[in-house]
Amino acid sequence: MDLSRFPRRRYSQGPSPIEFLPNFTKALGGPRVWIKRDDMLGLAPGGNKTRKLEFLMGDALAKGADTLVTCGAPQSNHCRITLAAAVKEGLKCRFVIEERVPGSYKFDATGNQFMYRLLGVEAVTVVPGGSNMAEAMEKVAQEVRASGGKPYIIPGGGSNAIGGLGYVACAQELQQQLLQMGQSMDHFVVGSGSSGTHGGLVAGFLGNNIQIPLVGIGVSRDPSDQNPLVHKEAQAILDLLGVKIQVPAEAVLSFGDWWRPKYSIPNPAMVEAVQMLARTEAILLDPVYTGKIMAGLIGLSRKGYFKPTDNVLFLHTGGATALHAYESVVLGDPADAA
Numbered sequence: 001m002d003l004s005r006f007p008r009r010r011y012s013q014g015p016s017p018i019e020f021l022p023n024f025t026k027a028l029g030g031p032r033v034w035i036k037r038d039d040m041l042g043l044a045p046g047g048n049k050t051r052k053l054e055f056l057m058g059d060a061l062a063k064g065a066d067t068l069v070t071c072g073a074p075q076s077n078h079c080r081i082t083l084a085a086a087v088k089e090g091l092k093c094r095f096v097i098e099e100r101v102p103g104s105y106k107f108d109a110t111g112n113q114f115m116y117r118l119l120g121v122e123a124v125t126v127v128p129g130g131s132n133m134a135e136a137m138e139k140v141a142q143e144v145r146a147s148g149g150k151p152y153i154i155p156g157g158g159s160n161a162i163g164g165l166g167y168v169a170c171a172q173e174l175q176q177q178l179l180q181m182g183q184s185m186d187h188f189v190v191g192s193g194s195s196g197t198h199g200g201l202v203a204g205f206l207g208n209n210i211q212i213p214l215v216g217i218g219v220s221r222d223p224s225d226q227n228p229l230v231h232k233e234a235q236a237i238l239d240l241l242g243v244k245i246q247v248p249a250e251a252v253l254s255f256g257d258w259w260r261p262k263y264s265i266p267n268p269a270m271v272e273a274v275q276m277l278a279r280t281e282a283i284l285l286d287p288v289y290t291g292k293i294m295a296g297l298i299g300l301s302r303k304g305y306f307k308p309t310d311n312v313l314f315l316h317t318g319g320a321t322a323l324h325a326y327e328s329v330v331l332g333d334p335a336d337a338a
């Protein structure tokens with residue numbers, strides 16, 4: 001698959017590392033768990049949104065934009081990383097924040113909200129949960145135009161066809177890495193939210209004949225709602241690339257058991273996963289995404305979904321900045337997070 005005709009900015013040096021996790025594997029009692037460190041990508045600190053923004057910023061700059069407009073939850077990694085990309089490129093950046101939990105956006109809060117201020121967000125509009133985010137962002141874009149600026153709207157999570165190209169690039173990077181390592185993988189466990197990550201990997205795996213089964217862990221939806229989103233994203237990416245493949249329904253698999261009680265609200269399995277990775281491998285997961293995604297890997301291992309001899313690769317999508325907004329929860333007894 002040829003990505004070279006799409007303008008791209010680079011925010012990371014080389015491929016993200018793949019590491020074996022011997023202590024965690026031992027604590028879990030198998031399978032053999034590996035991790036791909038997309039939490040070590042660039043952009044203050046980076047994560048999966050860094051890869052999407054390489055292509056989105058390429059497009060924004062090609063179109064002459066001077067102000068980014070995007071949206072997210074109060075503790076949004078996507079908003080932080082988009083703002084960081086804007087800073088690097090000398091652009092301004094405005095957010096529309098959706099308060100899915102009423103009262104959860106506070107100007108002086110910690111975690112990502114602190115980072116918004118430190119990195120210098122230009123303006124924040126807070127709207128109630130369930131608002132039409134596309135409309136709210138269009139309104140902000142109108143304000144930018146009215147004051148003589150050129151806005152570029154990036155959808156939530158950076159998950160459109162252009163953003164998804166970042167995870168096609170990741171699929172190609174992974175293929176090269178495994179070839180050089182001489183290591184095959186039996187499963188690849190990835191988070192599934194706004195779906196650019198999961199959908200981009202589905203597209204990249206199909207287009208590059210990578211046959212490692214992708215196991216999506218939903219962070220906000222059950223498979224009946226999540227899989228169609230991922231399928232649509234993967235198809236849109238292949239169409240943009242001009243690759244004549246129809247995404248088969250069975251190429252999209254996800255599990256929905258670990259996101260409850262609600263997106264961004266803690267549960268005991270998340271706390272256990274965050275503590276386990278910190279205390280066996282000194283790897284920081286986050287409470288909203290990777291803690292729940294790793295809880296899925298742990299849960300599926302205990303259920304016997306993975307064989308003890310399987311090599312299972314986990315995608316670390318970043319997010320540890322949000323840990324500071326959840327300190328007492330992740331230090332506490334997992335049972336207290338029920």
Ligand SMILES: *Cc1c(COP(=O)(O)O)cnc(C)c1O
Nearest residue numbers: 077193194195197289317318319
């Ligand atoms: C956004 C995000 C995800 C989910 O990725 P999508 O592409 O939105 O599905 C997973 N982990 C972290 C840390 C994130 O910030």
